[in-house]
Amino acid sequence: MASEQICYQISVPSRLESLAAVSEFVAQTGQTLGLEPEQTHRLQLAADEACTNLILHGQVAESHGERMITLDLCRTRDRCILTLRDHGRPFDLTALPAPRLKTDLRRRRPGGLGVYLIRTLMDEVTYRSEDGVNTLTMIKRL
Amino acid sequence: MELLTQRFKRADLIRVHGRIDASTAPRLEAALRSIIAEGRFKIVLDLSETDYISSAGIKVLVIIQKEVRRWNRGELKLSGLRDQVKETLDMVGLMPLFATYDTALEAVGSF
Numbered sequence: 001m002a003s004e005q006i007c008y009q010i011s012v013p014s015r016l017e018s019l020a021a022v023s024e025f026v027a028q029t030g031q032t033l034g035l036e037p038e039q040t041h042r043l044q045l046a047a048d049e050a051c052t053n054l055i056l057h058g059q060v061a062e063s064h065g066e067r068m069i070t071l072d073l074c075r076t077r078d079r080c081i082l083t084l085r086d087h088g089r090p091f092d093l094t095a096l097p098a099p100r101l102k103t104d105l106r107r108r109r110p111g112g113l114g115v116y117l118i119r120t121l122m123d124e125v126t127y128r129s130e131d132g133v134n135t136l137t138m139i140k141r142l
Numbered sequence: 143m144e145l146l147t148q149r150f151k152r153a154d155l156i157r158v159h160g161r162i163d164a165s166t167a168p169r170l171e172a173a174l175r176s177i178i179a180e181g182r183f184k185i186v187l188d189l190s191e192t193d194y195i196s197s198a199g200i201k202v203l204v205i206i207q208k209e210v211r212r213w214n215r216g217e218l219k220l221s222g223l224r225d226q227v228k229e230t231l232d233m234v235g236l237m238p239l240f241a242t243y244d245t246a247l248e249a250v251g252s253f
Contacts, residue, residue, distance in 0.1 A: 016165035023161065023194065041194075041226045048196045052164040113197035113234050120233050 005081075006033065007074040014055050014067040014086060022051050026073060026082075033075040039142070043080060046121045046138055047071060049114035050084050050093070058088025058134065075142075082122075082138040090129040093118070093136070143192075145173050152253040153184040153219075155246055159191040162199030171202045174218075178209060183216025184253045188246040190222025195230055207239060217241065221249040 010025040012018035023044050030040030054069055072083040096115050118125060124139040143160035154177045162170060177185055185206070189195070203218065210216040221243040223231075231237050243249035 016163075019163045019165050019196075020161065023163070038229075041229075044194070045196060045230065048163055052196065052198065056164070113200055117197055117230070117233060 005074050005076045007072050008032070009070060009072045011068050011070045012051075014058070014069050014088065016052070016055055018055075018069070019048055019051060022047055022069075022071060025071065029073045033073070033080075035075070035080065035142075039080070039140070042121045043073070043082060043140065046118050046140075047073075047082055047084070049118050050082070050136055050138065053091060053093050053114060054084060054086050054088060054134070054136070057091040057093075058086055078142050080140045080142060082140075084136045084138075086134050087132055088134060090134050092127045092129070094125050094127045143169065145170065147173060147177070149182075150250050153186055153250045154182050155186045155188060155250055157188040157191065157246065161194040162192060162202075163194070163196045164198035167196075167198040167202050170199065171205070174202070174206045178206075183210040185210060185216065185218050186221055186243075186246055186249040187218060188221045188249070189224065189227055190246070193224050193226050195227050197234070200231065200234060200236060203240070204236065217253075219243065219249045219252065221246045 008029045010022065012021050026044045026047050027040055030043060051069055067086065067088055070085045074081040093115050096112070118138065122138040123141050126137045128135045143158060143162060143166035146157040148155045156173055158170065174185065207218045210218050219241045222245060223242055243252065
């Protein structure tokens with residue numbers, strides 16, 4: 001039997017002020033989809049970190065109107081799928097090197113933690129840039 | 143996010159209400175820096191009213207900890223960590239970098 005998929009979607013302007021709305025959407029949707037609060041919190045964090053990266057690194061020089069980010073949160077029987085789409089400059093966060101977490105505080109360079117969190121929180125992360133649309137798909141097995 | 147700053151003899155306390163993400167973290171950093179700018183390096187950050195911190199907030203904690211610990215002049219301590227915040231700090235391996243306390247007053251008293 002093909003696994004049934006239930007999806008919810010939100011579109012927000014590509015600015016940092018939208019992060020609270022993204023988080024609220026994931027919290028409410030997580031509850032609607034019957035996820036455990038801990039699972040929902042992890043999805044919130046992954047969505048937040050991914051949006052932050054798109055907003056900060058996907059800026060386009062010449063802006064024609066406001067750029068938007070579309071987020072889909074879907075659930076099948078055994079997995080949750082977060083999909084982010086935008087039309088910004090392609091930014092493949094899956095290609096970034098992992099931060100060196102063991103480094104002593106005095107030598108630790110800030111940053112890189114967001115991508116590390118996404119990789120830790122999610123089971124599969126894939127990125128595709130095609131016809132001006134960037135798609136980041138993050139899967140969490142339940 | 144709202145910030146409430148209190149000055150004690152031993153340390154300065156900032157109570158955070160609300161989420162710390164990339165849009166609010168710069169305000170938290172500014173508040174912490176304004177304490178440092180006054181030559182005060184013993185700081186408690188109370189997170190009992192915060193159920194969410196992203197890497198942007200964690201980055202601020204690391205930067206400030208580096209700054210206040212320089213020449214052993216002080217420390218940034220955390221209090222009232224909720225499970226979600228603790229889990230996030232744990233995931234990036236940063237819990238050992240911070241002394242944590244159940245309440246803000248315990249943390250202030252520890253200086």
